Amino acid sequence: xxxxxxxxxxxxxxxxxxxxxxxxxxxxxxxxxxxxxxxxxxxxxxxxxxxxxxxxxxxxxxxxxxxxxxxxxxxxxxxxxxxxxxxxxxxxxxxxxxxxxxxxxxxxxxxxxxxxxxxxxxxxxxxxxxxxxxxxxxxxxxxxxxxx
Numbered sequence: 001x002x003x004x005x006x007x008x009x010x011x012x013x014x015x016x017x018x019x020x021x022x023x024x025x026x027x028x029x030x031x032x033x034x035x036x037x038x039x040x041x042x043x044x045x046x047x048x049x050x051x052x053x054x055x056x057x058x059x060x061x062x063x064x065x066x067x068x069x070x071x072x073x074x075x076x077x078x079x080x081x082x083x084x085x086x087x088x089x090x091x092x093x094x095x096x097x098x099x100x101x102x103x104x105x106x107x108x109x110x111x112x113x114x115x116x117x118x119x120x121x122x123x124x125x126x127x128x129x130x131x132x133x134x135x136x137x138x139x140x141x142x143x144x145x146x147x148x
Contacts, residue, residue: 015137019130040090106129
């Protein structure tokens, strides 16, 4: 459960500082080999319950997938174990990503978790400027709180 202290000032008095590495601009698709995928390196087993409709569809897919090598066996509890040898693309390969050599985005959004009442948003070109802005903002908040 998330616990937040009650803010001492309205949302407009605060800023939210973000460091972002957006998926669309800072990452690219990658292979299992590039990301050191554990399934690619060691192989894996998939246990399928063919008594369910989902399990039947999964087993059918695996049996007809000509891009991966596997062995098949029944377990004592009635499941089907498909064992895949190392060195082949895993089923999660489409989600593998590698970070591109691009600088993070250093942004400041007006407001806090309650919202951005003034709609403010800006980005700093240099990380040093973002850090300085953050420190100055913290100092301003401290001064206002100390004054009461």
